[in-house]
Amino acid sequence: MVTTRALLGLGSNLGDRWKLLRDAVGSIPDVVAVSSVYESDPVGGPEQGQFLNLVVRLETERSARELLEVCQRCEEAAERVRVERWGPRTLDVDVLWVDGETVDEPDLIVPHPRTFERAFVVLPLRDVAPDVAPDDWEHPSDQQLRRVGTLFAGPDEGRSVAIVGPGRAGQAMGQAIEQIGWASVRYFGRNDDLDGIRSDELVIIATPDAAVADVATAIPEVEDRPVLHVAGSLGVDVLAGHRRAAALHPVLAMPTPAIGAHRLLDDAWFAICGDRAADELAVAMGGRSFWVEDHDRAAYHAAAVVASNHVTALLGQVWRITGSIVVPREPFFRLARSAIDNVATLGPQKALTGPVARGDHETIERHRAALDPSEVELYDALVAAALRVKDNRP
Numbered sequence: 001m002v003t004t005r006a007l008l009g010l011g012s013n014l015g016d017r018w019k020l021l022r023d024a025v026g027s028i029p030d031v032v033a034v035s036s037v038y039e040s041d042p043v044g045g046p047e048q049g050q051f052l053n054l055v056v057r058l059e060t061e062r063s064a065r066e067l068l069e070v071c072q073r074c075e076e077a078a079e080r081v082r083v084e085r086w087g088p089r090t091l092d093v094d095v096l097w098v099d100g101e102t103v104d105e106p107d108l109i110v111p112h113p114r115t116f117e118r119a120f121v122v123l124p125l126r127d128v129a130p131d132v133a134p135d136d137w138e139h140p141s142d143q144q145l146r147r148v149g150t151l152f153a154g155p156d157e158g159r160s161v162a163i164v165g166p167g168r169a170g171q172a173m174g175q176a177i178e179q180i181g182w183a184s185v186r187y188f189g190r191n192d193d194l195d196g197i198r199s200d201e202l203v204i205i206a207t208p209d210a211a212v213a214d215v216a217t218a219i220p221e222v223e224d225r226p227v228l229h230v231a232g233s234l235g236v237d238v239l240a241g242h243r244r245a246a247a248l249h250p251v252l253a254m255p256t257p258a259i260g261a262h263r264l265l266d267d268a269w270f271a272i273c274g275d276r277a278a279d280e281l282a283v284a285m286g287g288r289s290f291w292v293e294d295h296d297r298a299a300y301h302a303a304a305v306v307a308s309n310h311v312t313a314l315l316g317q318v319w320r321i322t323g324s325i326v327v328p329r330e331p332f333f334r335l336a337r338s339a340i341d342n343v344a345t346l347g348p349q350k351a352l353t354g355p356v357a358r359g360d361h362e363t364i365e366r367h368r369a370a371l372d373p374s375e376v377e378l379y380d381a382l383v384a385a386a387l388r389v390k391d392n393r394p
Contacts, residue, residue: 003059005059005098006059006064006067007056007125008055008071008093009053009094009115009121012052013050013052013088014089015090021052024077024078025056029060029062030058032057032059033289034150036054036149036280037149038052038053038123038145039145040119041143051120053124055129057128057129068108070093071093074091075090075091075092080092096115097112119145127283150280160182160185160200161184161186161201161202163203164189165189165190168254171261172254172260174187175258175261176265180265190207199222202226204230205230206229212231216229224243225242226244226275226278227239227245228274228277228281229247231247231249232249232301232304234247236275244275246275248272249301250270252268266286268287268288269287269288271289311336315336318332320372324372339351364383
């Protein structure tokens with residue numbers, strides 16, 4: 001099955017706007033991400049109330065024409081009545097973008113011709129597909145809008161969170177959530193009385209992985225309350241009993257709560273699965289998410305550990321060697337950054353340089369002779385790993 005990314009824009013300024021948008025998104029097939037909800041003044045048309053707007057991202061087999069039919073069914077279900085152009089409406093659903101598809105027909109133009117003229121489209125678009133919005137896009141001065149919440153969790157005003165596990169990760173999550181304007185964050189230890197968590201609080205479990213299942217069992221079950229954990233290696237099965245269970249793992253290092261909070265709000269990536277509350281929280285913090293199924297979580301987390309902890313261990317060897325010969329360390333960190341950039345751009349095999357890549361065994365032996373004996377075992381292991389990359393072995 002080959003799927004294509006598609007983006008739909010939704011807006012409402014009549015009736016129960018939140019419910020109309022929730023019902024519409026809930027009926028659209030193949031939705032994988034939902035932007036934050038933004039409130040904006042109407043652009044053009046008669047005097048009317050403010051709109052709520054959002055963008056959804058789909059991974060779908062449907063064509064742009066088939067997606068237009070989906071949009072029209074949503075509008076019909078919301079009993080939209082077309083009286084005048086750009087007038088008030090219960091629901092407006094537009095096909096904004098379909099990767100690799102261009103349509104120019106009387107009733108359908110894709111990409112949508114006014115997408116990048118409207119702040120109420122571009123800002124939610126950036127939440128779910130930042131690569132689509134032009135880097136040089138400028139917010140029109142006459143179009144004012146504000147982020148007001150996430151679709152299924154509701155308006156930000158009054159949102160409350162209970163975090164179980166007030167360690168570095170838990171405090172970083174709490175500080176980030178406070179900075180995006182949610183009403184309150186309360187912390188609980190894993191051995192506290194978790195009956196004290198209110199039914200209206202979103203729950204985040206930020207304990208060590210081994211404690212997540214026991215903590216989840218101790219949290220009273222509330223039918224419509226999201227319960228998330230931030231453990232990278234675990235899926236939602238450890239939250240059995242909670243109907244709105246989700247996993248939300250930030251793909252970043254949090255050495256201190258303050259640094260962690262800053263990174264969480266700096267275009268972070270999150271590995272998610274389970275309830276939509278996970279994606280909505282990622283979007284609320286200005287981040288991006290990707291889906292990892294329960295059975296892939298351990299392998300995903302192993303890759304994350306290699307990319308972070310093992311790279312740190314590797315640079316620890318650089319730190320020790322440079323310390324032994326008294327040279328500045330910054331050139332080596334710059335070299336490491338460029339190596340990572342090369343792998344991201346070219347792939348590991350083409351990015352590999354140095355004595356292993358050119359088969360210079362004499363230089364390798366000089367390195368081994370110069371190193372402290374305690375460093376040779378790790379150096380040899382990395383030479384073997386580099387040979388595996390060079391030979392493109394699985």
